[in-house]
Amino acid sequence: MTITAKFASTCTACKTTIAPGTVIDWTRGVGSKHADIHLCATLRAAAPVVTAPAPTVDLAPVVAFLSGARERGLKSPRVRFAAPGAGELALSLAPLTGKNPGAVYVKVRGEYAGKVTADGTAYGIAPELVDALRAIAADPAAAGAAYGRLTGQCSFCTQGLTDEGSIEVGYGPVCAKRYGLPHKPRGSAKVTPVLAPVAVAAYATVVPSGGDYDGTLDMNEARAVRPDEFWTL
Numbered sequence: 001m002t003i004t005a006k007f008a009s010t011c012t013a014c015k016t017t018i019a020p021g022t023v024i025d026w027t028r029g030v031g032s033k034h035a036d037i038h039l040c041a042t043l044r045a046a047a048p049v050v051t052a053p054a055p056t057v058d059l060a061p062v063v064a065f066l067s068g069a070r071e072r073g074l075k076s077p078r079v080r081f082a083a084p085g086a087g088e089l090a091l092s093l094a095p096l097t098g099k100n101p102g103a104v105y106v107k108v109r110g111e112y113a114g115k116v117t118a119d120g121t122a123y124g125i126a127p128e129l130v131d132a133l134r135a136i137a138a139d140p141a142a143a144g145a146a147y148g149r150l151t152g153q154c155s156f157c158t159q160g161l162t163d164e165g166s167i168e169v170g171y172g173p174v175c176a177k178r179y180g181l182p183h184k185p186r187g188s189a190k191v192t193p194v195l196a197p198v199a200v201a202a203y204a205t206v207v208p209s210g211g212d213y214d215g216t217l218d219m220n221e222a223r224a225v226r227p228d229e230f231w232t233l
Contacts (some may be wrong), residue, residue, distance in 0.1 A: 001026055002035050014044035056120040057133045059091075059104050063118075065140045066093045066104075069156075069179045077179075079144045080155045081136055083108045084128045088147075091136075106133070141181055145170025 002025055009018045013033040018024055023035040034040040062079075069077035076092065083089035087109040094103040094115070102118030106125060114124035122130055136143045144155035148170030152161055156175040161167045165185030169176070176183035 005032065011040060011043070014040045014047065016043040016047050055122045055125070055127070055130045057116050057122045057125075057130055057137065058120050059116045059133065059137050060120075061137050062091055062104060062140045063093070063102065065179065066091070072178055072180070074178050078156070079140065079179075080158070081132075081143050081147050082150060084132050089113075089129075089132065089136075141179070 002023065005018050005020055005022045005024045008020055009024075009032050010016070011018050011024075011033045012031045018032055018034065024032045025035050026032045034043070066077045066079065070093065078090055078092040081089045081091070088107075090107040090110075092105050092107075094100040094105060100115065100117060104116045106113045106115060106129065108129065113126070113129060114122060116122045116125070116133065122133070125133070148155045148161060149167065152167060153159065154161055154166070154171045154175055156171055156179060159172065161170075161172060166172045166183075168185040169183055171179075171181065171183070173183045175181075
């Protein structure tokens with residue numbers, strides 16, 4: 001029915017405020033809207049667009065981690081982690097002389113997935129990825145090492161980890177030096193993935209087949225990592 005509004009309310013059509021005294025169309029169970037459709041359209045066009053603020057992620061530990069490697073002579077340091085679900089999440093520093101100095105670029109399974117600027121603002125990054133980045137920032141070295149144990153590839157240079165000590169640690173001695181990390185395997189005879197269980201699809205290591213599997217992920221062996229071995233962020 002068409003009536004004159006006695007109280008302020010919100011128009012169901014243009015989502016703006018209906019002032020008392022405005023002629024409205026009111027429907028029980030639905031609500032009120034401006035009776036004048038032209039007024040409604042004008043108010044809708046003039047209403048400010050409200051967008052949710054971009055999430056923030058404090059990636060200072062990751063920036064410090066990668067910057068240290070760059071200061072040690074590595075031109076384009078990059079570190080890889082387990083992505084939410086499956087696959088690879090890679091973080092790299094923006095060029096110092098580019099448009100985003102201090103920013104961290106994010107890729108998931110080889111595709112650009114957004115960036116985190118120097119002030120911590122995350123642009124274009126999915127919510128589940130924001131949570132993953134926050135977990136990584138808590139201890140980027142440990143997260144990178146876990147990825148190396150999972151895949152049998154160094155989290156930093158992607159080269160295969162061919163000796164048991166490096167598989168145990170999660171990265172090789174050369175990258176340990178570049179990134180300022182310890183490389184002290186404990187000499188475990190059998191390397192057990194230290195991965196938290198999570199119900200996700202199996203993540204297969206991409207290495208040639210035909211080895212003598214002995215409990216470690218050698219470069220001449222391949223197997224699918226079980227879901228209960230997948231390290232999640």
